[in-house]
Amino acid sequence: MKIIFPISFIIIAIILFFSFGNPLFGEVKQLKSDVATYNIALDNSTELQKTRDSLIEIYKNVKTEDKERLAHFLPSSIGNIELILEIEKIANLHGMPIKNITFDTRGLEGSNKTDTGNVVVAGSDPSSFLPYGIFPMDFVIEGKYDTFLLFLKDLEHNLRLVDVKSITFSTSSPAAGTTALNNSTYDYTLKVETYWLK
Numbered sequence: 001m002k003i004i005f006p007i008s009f010i011i012i013a014i015i016l017f018f019s020f021g022n023p024l025f026g027e028v029k030q031l032k033s034d035v036a037t038y039n040i041a042l043d044n045s046t047e048l049q050k051t052r053d054s055l056i057e058i059y060k061n062v063k064t065e066d067k068e069r070l071a072h073f074l075p076s077s078i079g080n081i082e083l084i085l086e087i088e089k090i091a092n093l094h095g096m097p098i099k100n101i102t103f104d105t106r107g108l109e110g111s112n113k114t115d116t117g118n119v120v121v122a123g124s125d126p127s128s129f130l131p132y133g134i135f136p137m138d139f140v141i142e143g144k145y146d147t148f149l150l151f152l153k154d155l156e157h158n159l160r161l162v163d164v165k166s167i168t169f170s171t172s173s174p175a176a177g178t179t180a181l182n183n184s185t186y187d188y189t190l191k192v193e194t195y196w197l198k
Contacts, residue, residue, distance in 0.1 A: 072159050076197050078135050083160060083194055087139065090154045096143035100189075103137040135194045136165075142187050165191040 084101060091098045141151065155162060168189045 069159060073161055074132070074195060074197055078133065078196050080135060080137070083137070083162075086158060086160055087155070090158065091141050091151060093154065094143065094147045094151050096141045096147060096151055098139055098141050100140040101137065102139070103135065131198055132195050133198050135196065136191065137194070138189065138191050140187050140189050142185060144184050145186065148186070148188055161195055163193045165193055
């Protein structure tokens with residue numbers, strides 16, 4: 001009888017441990033794992049804040065004229081009129097008249113999203129998901145080949161980012177009193193793209 005009482009206590013203790021203690025022990029292990037994960041996330045967040053603060057400090061130390069140059073290089077709006085005027089100014093420096101300027105007006109919206117009631121549907125164009133907009137433009141300039149090369153060089157060194165996508169050329173209609181064989185002036189059709197931040 002003396003031995004039955006302690007054995008029953010041991011059996012009850014084992015039953016209670018496996019019934020209540022073991023699941024609680026598993027929950028404690030899971031909570032410790034969660035705490036470790038949250039501590040890692042907190043450390044990463046602190047590191048990101050330090051990086052953000054250092055980048056803000058670096059940005060504050062950038063000269064105002066350099067910020068203006070960056071804003072001109074990749075503006076926050078299309079600025080199509082300013083771009084056309086810049087290209088025309090470069091062409092005029094070389095005595096090359098610019099004509100037949102065309103551009104895609106769909107690029108002026110800055111996004112291909114349409115609002116259908118309360119649901120905003122993204123356009124099927126993959127460029128609508130880019131953080132920057134693309135503005136295509138075509139124009140024709142007229143001049144000699146050597147002058148055209150100088151124009152391209154100046155366009156390349158212009159502060160505004162402009163990608164020349166294609167160039168086609170044809171002979172200009174000869175001026176009065178000249179023949180087509182000795183006419184060294186060409187019409188150059190350029191397809192270019194510029195960019196802006198959305």
